[in-house]
Amino acid sequence: MDLSEAPRIATREAYGLSLAELGKSRGDIVVLDADLSGSTRTKYFAQAFPDRFFNCGVAEANMLGVAAGLATGGKTVFASSFAMFATGKAWEQIRQSVCVPELNVKICATHAGLTVGEDGKSHQMLEDITLMRVLPHMTVLVPADATEAAAAVRAAAEHDGPVYIRLSRASTPVLFPEDHPFAIGKGHLLRDGTDLALIACGVEVVEALAAAELLAQDGFAVRVIDMPSIKPIDEDLICAAAEECGAIMTVEEHQVCGGLGDAVGEVVGARCPVPVHKLGVHDTFGQSGTPTELLAHHGLDAAGIATSARALLTTLAADNKKGRA
Amino acid sequence: MVLSKELKLEVERTARGVREDIIRMVNAAGCGHPGGPLGMADFMATLFVAHLNLKPENRDAPDRDRFILGNGHTCAGYYSLLAQRGLFPREELLEFRKFGSRLQGHPHRSAELGIDMSTGSLGTGLSVGVGMALAARLDGHGSRIYVASSDGESQEGQIWEAATAAAHYGLANLTVLVDFNNVQIDGHMRDVMDVRDLREKYTAFGWHAMDVDGHDVEAIHQALCDAKTESERPSALICHTVIGKGVSFMEDQPGWHGVAPDNEQAAAALAELGTG
Ligand SMILES: Cc1ncc(C[n+]2csc(CCOP(=O)(O)OP(=O)(O)O)c2C)c(N)n1
Numbered sequence: 001m002d003l004s005e006a007p008r009i010a011t012r013e014a015y016g017l018s019l020a021e022l023g024k025s026r027g028d029i030v031v032l033d034a035d036l037s038g039s040t041r042t043k044y045f046a047q048a049f050p051d052r053f054f055n056c057g058v059a060e061a062n063m064l065g066v067a068a069g070l071a072t073g074g075k076t077v078f079a080s081s082f083a084m085f086a087t088g089k090a091w092e093q094i095r096q097s098v099c100v101p102e103l104n105v106k107i108c109a110t111h112a113g114l115t116v117g118e119d120g121k122s123h124q125m126l127e128d129i130t131l132m133r134v135l136p137h138m139t140v141l142v143p144a145d146a147t148e149a150a151a152a153v154r155a156a157a158e159h160d161g162p163v164y165i166r167l168s169r170a171s172t173p174v175l176f177p178e179d180h181p182f183a184i185g186k187g188h189l190l191r192d193g194t195d196l197a198l199i200a201c202g203v204e205v206v207e208a209l210a211a212a213e214l215l216a217q218d219g220f221a222v223r224v225i226d227m228p229s230i231k232p233i234d235e236d237l238i239c240a241a242a243e244e245c246g247a248i249m250t251v252e253e254h255q256v257c258g259g260l261g262d263a264v265g266e267v268v269g270a271r272c273p274v275p276v277h278k279l280g281v282h283d284t285f286g287q288s289g290t291p292t293e294l295l296a297h298h299g300l301d302a303a304g305i306a307t308s309a310r311a312l313l314t315t316l317a318a319d320n321k322k323g324r325a
Numbered sequence: 326m327v328l329s330k331e332l333k334l335e336v337e338r339t340a341r342g343v344r345e346d347i348i349r350m351v352n353a354a355g356c357g358h359p360g361g362p363l364g365m366a367d368f369m370a371t372l373f374v375a376h377l378n379l380k381p382e383n384r385d386a387p388d389r390d391r392f393i394l395g396n397g398h399t400c401a402g403y404y405s406l407l408a409q410r411g412l413f414p415r416e417e418l419l420e421f422r423k424f425g426s427r428l429q430g431h432p433h434r435s436a437e438l439g440i441d442m443s444t445g446s447l448g449t450g451l452s453v454g455v456g457m458a459l460a461a462r463l464d465g466h467g468s469r470i471y472v473a474s475s476d477g478e479s480q481e482g483q484i485w486e487a488a489t490a491a492a493h494y495g496l497a498n499l500t501v502l503v504d505f506n507n508v509q510i511d512g513h514m515r516d517v518m519d520v521r522d523l524r525e526k527y528t529a530f531g532w533h534a535m536d537v538d539g540h541d542v543e544a545i546h547q548a549l550c551d552a553k554t555e556s557e558r559p560s561a562l563i564c565h566t567v568i569g570k571g572v573s574f575m576e577d578q579p580g581w582h583g584v585a586p587d588n589e590q591a592a593a594a595l596a597e598l599g600t601g
Pocket of ligand 1: 034035036058085089360361362396398399445446447448475476477478504506508509510568582
């Protein structure tokens with residue numbers, strides 16, 4: 001897949017545009033924001049439907065409580081802030097007031113992960129997948145590009161119950177055509193191969209594809225899977241990868257503890273045991289820097305992923321030899 | 326106590342330095358928050374020059390004063406003050422927000438730099454100030470705890486939990502300085518989510534609360550002196566400021582909350598500040 005010519009659109013931008021579009025046909029949609037409507041792009045909805053938009057100010061916990069209350073009145077509520085504050089400040093409200101009563105609140109959080117950049121550790125949310133995945137009744141989606149983000153927003157609006165959508169600040173290449181078949185619970189095979197399977201989500205899908213290209217130059221055929229639905233997760237696609245490739249490497253701009261890697265590991269451990277090597281942030285907070293510098297620092301750019309994959313493939317080959325000897 | 330002539334001159338010189346540093350730092354970083362700290366420069370300089378007992382020699386002293394920047398996004402001005410007070414070289418300011426820099430996009434606690442608390446998530450600072458004030462009281466030393474906050478931050482519920490606790494514990498050694506500029510990210514605070522009269526609110530919560538012109542260094546000095554004479558109540562200075570103060574095209578403009586001036590704008594700003 002040559003992405004050099006692909007248009008670059010941030011998933012937060014696709015979110016804002018698709019939400020404003022949905023507002024036309026869905027009069028039940030109400031949108032909340034916490035003083036970040038320009039950054040989260042809920043401003044598009046606010047401009048089109050000012051009566052169905054409420055700016056809650058810098059008060060995220062209150063916003064999630066208000067969202068729950070609106071949902072009890074039959075509204076489909078989209079609530080946005082940065083991932084740090086939407087899930088961090090308001091986790092208890094999400095648990096008690098949204099997930100326990102199973103309300104129709106969609107938390108669409110932008111500026112997730114390292115690619116926030118210069119704002120640094122206070123703003124680089126690296127624990128949100130874990131925090132949201134652990135909650136009963138919550139669906140967790142991490143779209144890889146603008147097309148998938150728009151599809152995730154439509155799917156969330158259709159879905160009855162709480163949904164978390166993790167979105168990025170950085171502009172990234174558009175990977176998928178308009179007719180990309182998105183569904184909650186489904187992953188996508190983007191590149192076939194049987195030496196190793198890379199399973200990625202969010203901005204890391206592009207990096208994983210580029211890493212597979214680098215590895216192909218070394219003679220390795222690496223499978224690449226886009227896994228936008230972290231919960232529920234596509235168990236069959238994971239098990240097919242485990243059986244056909246013999247090893248899995250997961251890639252996410254998130255703590256390895258509790259994220260995509262652990263979600264994949266849970267399936268593999270129970271159904272189709274093979275080695276699962278998890279790339280992500282290893283038990284540390286972020287720091288200021290450009291997205292490019294930060295991804296490279298954590299080995300989460302294409303070159304870093306390829307280096308880790310080569311090391312894993314070498315170890316596996318050595319183990320295989322030993323096993324045969 | 327009146328502000329002596331020499332001290333007043335030093336405060337004014339420091340505030341000018343803060344404003345210049347903010348423009349240079351945010352311009353060099355290509356991102357960051359110039360508006361808020363430009364508006365805070367006068368009251369912050371008064372605090373750091375005439376009141377806060379923090380210098381390179383006492384940075385490790387347990388009984389020195391403490392400072393928390395609750396509205397952590399305004400740290401460009403804070404870093405300039407720390408540098409001007411000698412805690413680290415002023416040249417380092419241009420490393421702001423860069424990969425590997427000690428001057429992170431939002432403050433990170435550092436004994437070396439004299440940064441007493443990590444902030445950046447609004448609403449967290451004042452509670453930590455309550456804890457620091459309790460610790461100082463337990464240890465029986467006379468250090469004072471200063472917390473900067475803002476009108477936007479006053480929308481966070483945690484601020485009011487902290488305010489309740491501070492009054493309940495009678496923390497006279499705690500002072501909050503609220504940057505009240507009627508601006509937040511999405512526009513003017515009164516349009517987005519009006520926090521109304523913060524002096525009345527803090528008073529109702531049991532504080533000694535004062536409205537102050539946040540650009541009048543003598544008035545700020547007087548209010549900080551008044552705070553020191555309190556024996557039972559924490560003090561709140563509601564500092565009325567203009568965001569972007571000193572740079573005409575940034576004044577009262579919500580758009581300059583978190584956007585970096587380009588080279589041309591930075592040159593124009595520095596010219597207005599008298600150092601272009
Ligand atoms: C908990 C939290 N929510 C949101 C943000 C993003 N944010 C940074 S500054 C800001 C506006 C704060 O208002 P104020 O301090 O009055 O802004 P200023 O006067 O500096 O423009 C927001 C919403 C944050 N840092 N922390």
